[in-house]
Structures are given as C-alpha cells and as structure tokens.
Amino acid sequence: MARQLDPQCSAFQTAIDVLGRPWNALILGTLQAGPARFGELARKCHGVGAKILSARLKDLESRGLVHREVQIGPPIRVTYSLTSRGQAFEEVAHAIERWGRELTAPPRARRRGGRAGKP
Amino acid sequence: MARQLDPQCSAFQTAIDVLGRPWNALILGTLQAGPARFGELARKCHGVGAKILSARLKDLESRGLVHREVQIGPPIRVTYSLTSRGQAFEEVAHAIERWGRELTAPPRARRRGGRAGKP
Numbered sequence: 001m002a003r004q005l006d007p008q009c010s011a012f013q014t015a016i017d018v019l020g021r022p023w024n025a026l027i028l029g030t031l032q033a034g035p036a037r038f039g040e041l042a043r044k045c046h047g048v049g050a051k052i053l054s055a056r057l058k059d060l061e062s063r064g065l066v067h068r069e070v071q072i073g074p075p076i077r078v079t080y081s082l083t084s085r086g087q088a089f090e091e092v093a094h095a096i097e098r099w100g101r102e103l104t105a106p107p108r109a110r111r112r113g114g115r116a117g118k119p
Numbered sequence: 120m121a122r123q124l125d126p127q128c129s130a131f132q133t134a135i136d137v138l139g140r141p142w143n144a145l146i147l148g149t150l151q152a153g154p155a156r157f158g159e160l161a162r163k164c165h166g167v168g169a170k171i172l173s174a175r176l177k178d179l180e181s182r183g184l185v186h187r188e189v190q191i192g193p194p195i196r197v198t199y200s201l202t203s204r205g206q207a208f209e210e211v212a213h214a215i216e217r218w219g220r221e222l223t224a225p226p227r228a229r230r231r232g233g234r235a236g237k238p
Contacts, residue, residue, distance in 0.1 A: 007148075013145075097128065103133050
C-alpha cells in the first residue's frame with residue numbers, strides 16, 4: 001500500500017480503543033445487518049450476557065456509534081441501530097473477516113518471502 | 120459491499136480475539152514498518168511497559184503472527200518481525216486507521232441517511 005501506516009496516530013488509537021474492548025466489534029458487526037431490539041441482539045451475540053451487552057451498547061452510544069431509540073408503548077420498544085460512523089465500521093469488519101480467514105486457513109502457500117503463486 | 124458479513128463466523132472471531140487484546144494491534148501495526156529489536160519496539164510502542172510488551176510478543180508469536188529471531192552474540196540480539204500472516208494485518212490496519220479518522224473528525228456531512236454529497 002502506498003500510504004505509510006502510523007499506528008501511533010490518534011485516529012488509529014481511537015479506533016483500537018473501540019475494538020479493543022470486549023464484544024464491541026461483534027456488536028457493531030451484528031448491527032450491520034440492520035436495526036435490532038435488545039432481545040434480538042442478545043440472541044445474535046450469543047456469548048454476551050445481558051448486563052454486559054447493555055453496558056457495551058451504552059459505551060457504543062456514548063461514542064456516537066450506536067443510536068438507541070425508545071418507542072413509548074405499551075409495550076415499550078427499544079431499538080438499536082448504527083449511526084453513520086457505526087455503519088462506516090463495515091469496511092473494517094470485512095477486512096477483519098478476510099484477515100481472520102487467513103489466520104484460520106492451514107499454512108500452505110506463503111504469500112510473501114517465497115515465490116509461490118496464488119493457490 | 121456485496122458479501123454479507125457474518126460476525127459470528129470463526130474467521131471474524133479469531134481475528135477479533137487477537138485485536139481485542141490490549142496492544143496487539145499497536146504492536147502488529149508498528150512491526151509493519153519492518154523488523155525491530157525489543158528496545159526499538161518498546162520505544163515505538165510508548166505506553167506499553169517492557170513486561171507487558173514481552174508477554175504480548177510471546178502471544179503474537181504463539182499465534183504465528185510474529186517471528187522471534189535470536190542472534191547469538193555477544194551481544195545477543197533478539198529481533199522481531201512479522202510472519203506472512205502478520206504482514207497480512209496491513210489491510211486491516213489501514214481500514215482501522217481510515218475508520219479512526221472518521222471517528223475523530225467533526226460530524227459534518229452525513230454519509231448516509233441524508234442526501235448530502237461528498238464534502
């Protein structure tokens with residue numbers, strides 16, 4: 001890539017501060033599919049307890065990544081969706097997924113160093 | 120983007136398991152510039168203590184992302200570099216940096232929802 005990466009720059013650090021916290025990437029990735037209510041999100045993010053999920057959603061809301069909408073009932077409905085900054089995570093999520101596939105693939109063709117062609 | 124994201128897939132989870140641990144993304148990002156000795160890395164990753172840095176490097180080595188090379192001395196030199204899987208993090212790092220720039224920019228033009236053109 002042409003541009004030199006600067007992992008010490010504040011932009012990189014800010015993004016990593018979001019991704020470094022447990023479950024944030026999973027929640028942002030899950031919400032890419034569209035708005036969801038709390039129970040729905042909890043089902044999709046299996047492994048995350050309700051208390052933790054609630055805390056993570058508050059964190060993402062305070063960072064301007066998630067929008068929380070309350071519809072007065074009865075029953076009261078709370079829907080979570082991504083803000084435009086949250087939606088912009090999609091590119092990162094796809095890059096993470098591609099890299100993850102590389103990490104989970106058996107080490108066959110070496111992409112650099114060796115002169116092997118594409119498998 | 121065309122492909123549907125699946126944040127529950129094992130590839131995504133594996134990558135997030137690496138990135139979710141403190142300092143890993145910073146260390147991988149810093150090593151993109153080229154191999155470095157321990158002291159050099161510690162200087163570049165300011166904020167990370169030597170003990171933590173050492174533990175993180177061991178973790179990254181065990182995941183096949185970082186290569187540790189010992190040159191018998193005196194003095195003994197230990198150099199860290201990225202494996203091909205570690206190098207492949209570059210695409211993710213650039214995506215993270217771009218997203219981070221969006222997160223740190225003042226909220227002006229709304230990219231979605233509104234019909235505003237590019238700034």
